[in-house]
Amino acid sequence: MLTYMKHQAGRFENVDTLEGCQIVRVVAPTQQEISLLQDTLHIPADFLMAAMDRDERPRIEIDDPCRLVILRIPHHDESSDTPYVTLALALILTPTHIITVCSQESMLWRDLLTVRHRLPPPEDRVSFLSALFLQVARQYLVLLRQIRDQADAAENAIHGSMKNEMLIRMLNLEKCLVFFTTSLRANEPLWDRFRRIHGRDLTEDEKDLIDDIKIEFRQAQELADIYSNILSGMMDAFASVIANNLNVVMKLLTSITIILMLPTLIASIYGMNVELPLQHSPHAFLIPMVLSFVLSAIAITVFFFKKWF
CATH class of the missing domain: 3.30.460.20 (CorA soluble domain-like)
Incomplete structure (x- = not known):
């Protein structure tokens, strides 16, 4: 033009x-x-x-x-x-x-x-x-x-x-x-x-x-x-x-996975078709639940002090 x-x-x-x-x-x-x-x-x-x-x-x-x-x-x-x-x-x-x-x-x-x-x-x-x-x-x-x-x-x-x-x-x-x-x-x-x-x-x-x-x-x-x-x-x-944000998310997901894995582990052990301690006890259900809760609480406390949350 x-x-x-x-x-x-x-x-x-x-x-x-x-x-x-x-x-x-x-x-x-x-x-x-x-x-x-x-x-x-x-x-x-x-x-x-x-x-x-x-x-x-x-x-x-x-x-x-x-x-x-x-x-x-x-x-x-x-x-x-x-x-x-x-x-x-x-x-x-x-x-x-x-x-x-x-x-x-x-x-x-x-x-x-x-x-x-x-x-x-x-x-x-x-x-x-x-x-x-x-x-x-x-x-x-x-x-x-x-x-x-x-x-x-x-x-x-x-x-x-x-x-x-x-x-x-x-x-x-x-x-x-x-x-x-x-x-x-x-x-x-x-x-x-x-x-x-x-x-x-x-x-x-x-x-x-x-x-x-x-x-x-x-x-x-x-x-x-x-x-x-x-x-x-x-x-x-x-x-x-x-x-850094990715690392934080990965730590959080890892922590949650470990916490959820502990009750799953206890339930898996007590779900085996073999003789288990206290399986005839009237508290046979309550004992694994309390143990799972205690282990999860310990894991949460440890991760909290390590600032994974």
Whole structure:
């Protein structure tokens, strides 16, 4: 899908033609759309296809007059078992246009178009890209807080009832944090590379802006590491609790089995068709019953002091 946009009065508006636009948003492009962009804007085909690889690594490539910037952006899909993942976003810079390519519709442009402050014009490449990078970092931070809240909710639910669904949910959240941590680390070298490429032309404000980007991404990476460590610790703790609960249940069942076995043993012995002591006594029934009760009481007392109950 192709969407053409033009910057007007600090806002981006959709336009109908490629010739009248400054930004081209490309989502899951067809071969026909790729050919159109390749022929019209003279973009290398591998630049347009780079973001289609779900495992594409962040990097910067230069093929004059085009430049390619690939970074990993966060993506939220509530319908998926793994609701938080990352996607490859390709930014292709030509002399006249900026093309963004992604394999799925992401929330990046939705947030960019609804931010309260005005976006820089695409002609100011450094400021525009910096605003985009900052928005990506903020999305990471927002989604990381959502993961933290969901992990807390799952933890509270597990305290009430340790069901498999809650444990699987925790495992999926841990997997999401692995995706975020890996992508944030992969994005980190981009900012130094970006600064080196534009270093001579950068103003002090633009240098400060790039430093802000590095700080935001570093904060997101540190949060992802912290949440991942906490979640891993929680999973280990719950595994220990489950194993301990199983041991408690097994001890209880073993204790009950032994207690019930003692009366059964006495009854089995006195039920044999052989001569038995006191079998002609008028208390022949009462004696086994009392003996069974006494042995069971002794067993219960022993198990109680051993804290098997």
